Amino acid sequence: MSFDVTAFYKAEFAEQRAVAQATEAALQKPFAGLLTACVTSVRNGGKIMLFGNGGSAADAQHLATELTVRYKKDRPAIAAIALTTDSSALTAGGNDLGFDHIFARQIEALGRPGDIALGISTSGKSPNVVLALKQAKKMGLITAAFSGKGGGDLPGLAEHLLVVPSDTTARIQEMHITLGQMLCGAIEIELGYVK
Ligand SMILES: O=C(CO)[C@@H](O)[C@H](O)[C@H](O)[C@H](O)COP(=O)(O)O
Numbered sequence: 001m002s003f004d005v006t007a008f009y010k011a012e013f014a015e016q017r018a019v020a021q022a023t024e025a026a027l028q029k030p031f032a033g034l035l036t037a038c039v040t041s042v043r044n045g046g047k048i049m050l051f052g053n054g055g056s057a058a059d060a061q062h063l064a065t066e067l068t069v070r071y072k073k074d075r076p077a078i079a080a081i082a083l084t085t086d087s088s089a090l091t092a093g094g095n096d097l098g099f100d101h102i103f104a105r106q107i108e109a110l111g112r113p114g115d116i117a118l119g120i121s122t123s124g125k126s127p128n129v130v131l132a133l134k135q136a137k138k139m140g141l142i143t144a145a146f147s148g149k150g151g152g153d154l155p156g157l158a159e160h161l162l163v164v165p166s167d168t169t170a171r172i173q174e175m176h177i178t179l180g181q182m183l184c185g186a187i188e189i190e191l192g193y194v195k
């Protein structure tokens with residue numbers, strides 16, 4: 001039997017629409033809570049620290065850059081950093097301390113009370129994301145996470161937890177970048193930089 005690309009194409013979009021609808025219905029309140037936490041942190045001199053693995057590492061970098069450089073319009077920089085980009089910190093951390101510690105160590109070095117630690121994990125079970133959030137909590141950072149698949153180990157750990165109601169990794173990631181870009185847009189509006 002040959003691959004039915006038309007059926008595949010339609011089914012992927014149908015699933016994407018269903019997950020987007022369910023996400024919109026489920027996450028309005030936690031989104032607003034995370035927005036308030038981010039705006040309060042940045043206004044008080046804090047920063048947003050993002051981290052995750054694979055596609056979520058790409059999301060962390062992408063979202064940090066929306067804030068530090070530009071999202072919709074030119075405006076003052078907003079403090080954010082991805083913990084996925086310093087190859088020396090990642091390789092030495094992985095080599096000397098273990099892969100589970102690559103983000104936690106950077107939180108320990110760079111995190112300050114009142115900063116936001118925003119982990120991105122579709123499963124909510126990646127040990128390096130979980131350990132970084134534990135480290136953040138211990139140091140008085142505000143913990144937050146984007147997840148899916150029920151949230152894994154993150155309920156009770158991330159104060160602001162946005163769990164996409166899906167078990168499909170790709171669909172969860174699509175909602176993470178949507179929510180993340182919405183968050184960047186809302187932060188710049190709340191800070192009075194964009195009308
Ligand atoms: O992008 C994808 C799959 O769509 C992969 O690179 C994926 O991000 C990696 O397998 C990650 O290691 C998964 O980690 P997590 O989302 O469960 O924390």
Ligand SMILES: [Zn+2]
Pocket residue numbers: 055170173
């Ligand atoms: Zn992916």
